[in-house]
Amino acid sequence: MSLISVTKLTFGYDGSYDNIFENVSFQIDTDWKLGFTGRNGRGKTTFLNLLLGKHEYSGTIAAKVNFEYFPFPVTNPENNTIDVIENINPDCLPWQVMRELSLLQVAEDVVYRPFATLANGEQTKVLLATLFLKENSFLLIDEPTNHLDREARKAVSDYLQSKRGFILVSHDRAFLDNCVDHILAINKTNIEIQKGTFSSWWANKKQQDSFELAENEKLRQDIARLSSAAKRTSDWSDKVEKTKMGTRNSGLRPDRGYIGHKAEKMMKRSKAIEARQQAAVADKGKLLKNIESSERLKISQLGFHADRFIELENVAVFYGDKTACKSVSFTIEQGDRLALCGKNGSGKSSLIKLICGEDITYTGTFRKASQLKIAYVSQDTSYLSGSLTDYAREHAIEESLFKAILRKLDFSRVQFAKDMAAFSGGQKKKVLIAKSLCEKAHLHIWDEPLNFIDVVSRLQIEELLLAYAPTILFVEHDTEFCKNIATKIVEL
Structure with missing residues (x-):
């Protein structure tokens, strides 16, 4: 077991308006089976490329393992699959390859066929088996389920469930639940790590979102109430201050000291209410930062003359x-x-x-x-x-x-x-x-x-x-x- 430590990572593409990562720090255990999730364009593949050293960044990424990326580019797909495997991983033994392919439900004769003739699912399985045979390597697996049918997805998910030491980018909920034990999530404003499956992380996120929405509504009502109270108190203070001058025809001489003291107390109360209002506004600003926009979409369905x-x-x-x-x-x-x-x-x-x-x-x-x-x-x-x-x-x-x-x-x-x-x-x-x-x-x-x-x-x-x-x-x-x-x- 070792750690991958990310400290104060900051990165943005040249010409981009915003950084993708800003002063991000976290640690990953290399024994974890880590599911990697986040909305499209948030930087999942970019982070994998940063681990691979493909971009310059500020901060540090420290690791004692080699990183291997999936899908691995195959330079000579016309070659037999066994030659492709040996080219990627010269140190693996034939019996080891056959063992891994058997776990992935791949027929033995596949290795003697040109790699280009294999189905998408077979190519995916061959590359995964080859990369997992590399020693002291941490696999970065980027969306392996695309174009895989249900049976192939189940076989790959079961295979990954028996392994450890990888980051898996996937948007298939059932696939993730079957084969990960931690979730790395890129949210709107931060990166978080939780122990568990995708479903447990999603349940926690919905619970947190519900709490923040409830707190937000409470604060919104408090702000409206405090704003109204501050305005009333300020108005009272102004009215009291005006009575210090008295009226010309009343013949009365008001106690200006008493009235001034009363107006000052009301003004202080108004300021205190205003300060509480500003504090509530500040607290409100801390909420809802990671709630994902999920507005309902609308479409217009054409009517038709036949059922x-x-x-x-x-x-x-x-x-x-x-x-x-x-x-x-x-x-x-x-x-x-x-x-x-x-x-x-x-x-x-x-x-x-x-x-x-x-x-x-x-x-x-x-x-x-x-x-x-x-x-x-x-x-x-x-x-x-x-x-x-x-x-x-x-x-x-x-x-x-x-x-x-x-x-x-x-x-x-x-x-x-x-x-x-x-x-x-x-x-x-x-x-x-x-x-x-x-x-x-x-x-x-x-x-x-x-x-x-x-x-x-x-x-x-x-x-x-x-x-x-x-x-x-x-x-x-x-x-x-x-x-x-x-x-x-x-x-x-």
């Missing part, structure tokens, strides 16, 4: 001589939230392409309601570039609504001025989701929409879909999301 949108009966889809899927039957009716599930390669994306109107070879019966308007979110975000304003104009969506949705999904106004090519993977995915929500559509089709999306935004999107009940067909491997959202599940 049934899509019907497939005994459909098989082909690519050349290859069968992508077969014997598929289901319907999508107005109000359905249908989850299309199955292993990678089972034909989910092929069926989506067929429904979206691409030229796909198929047999069986496929019917789509006439004039059905579809809003589509693809897996790929790499093509996004240019300004958000131009993107909204190009797709004929209302720019103000588009940016309002992005604001609610934690985009800062500074982000609006940037080129989309510079966005993080999660921010790019949010652009596609916001576009879909702005489109006047009867049916939303989302293909793995939550890749790279942070947990708070996932919960926000769940709330939206449950509140406004749009008709949606989606492919998503986040088991919690599917359990909470789907009204129908189709297994391929």
Whole structure:
């Protein structure tokens, strides 16, 4: 066991308005299984790169271990997998590799196939096994679940549960709960570490948020009451002070000393109330700093002339001589939230392409309601570039609504001025989701929409879909999301 000590860490990118980290200090035990969470753009990948020494920073990061980053870049993917493994970790023995791959439920013959021919899940498992065999290394595992199907996620999560000594960036709640024993969270104003799972950290955070909101409301009422009391006392003091002069026609001579003393006491009381008010305002300013913005989103669902949108009966889809899927039957009716599930390669994306109107070879019966308007979110975000304003104009969506949705999904106004090519993977995915929500559509089709999306935004999107009940067909491997959202599940 050793410690990774971060002391007074400060870092910001050149040309950035704000530092990502400001005078941050904490310690990590190298035996921990550490889940790393925080909203998109908060600096999770940046922190991993700082540990790897990729950026200059002020402060210190002290560690007695080597850091290894996942996913590791494979320079010669055309080579056999065993050669790729030996290139990454020359010291590992073949029997050790086979043992680790067996734990990850990977067939032995995989090592004799070119790495480029392996499925995404197989590549992920091979690289994880290879890196965990490196001695005296602390692994920095950056979003391994993206593009993994449910079975592969379970296998990788179980494997990590048996290991120790890593930081794991993931937004999959069930995945994290199964394999971490501490949480490192980047909040709005600080970094915190808690022992436990993601769910225990999230429960604690909601409890703290509720406490701060209640305290905030109490202080707000106190400030209003004290402000009113200070004004009344000040008004009384002014009135009493005026009586020192008496009135011309009254014939009375007021006791100016007594009245002045009384006015002074009232003024002191007013000042004391004002001081308490300022203290309450200062206390109020300390609250709500880490409460995440989670405003409800709104979408406009188009009405449609028919209840049934899509019907497939005994459909098989082909690519050349290859069968992508077969014997598929289901319907999508107005109000359905249908989850299309199955292993990678089972034909989910092929069926989506067929429904979206691409030229796909198929047999069986496929019917789509006439004039059905579809809003589509693809897996790929790499093509996004240019300004958000131009993107909204190009797709004929209302720019103000588009940016309002992005604001609610934690985009800062500074982000609006940037080129989309510079966005993080999660921010790019949010652009596609916001576009879909702005489109006047009867049916939303989302293909793995939550890749790279942070947990708070996932919960926000769940709330939206449950509140406004749009008709949606989606492919998503986040088991919690599917359990909470789907009204129908189709297994391929």
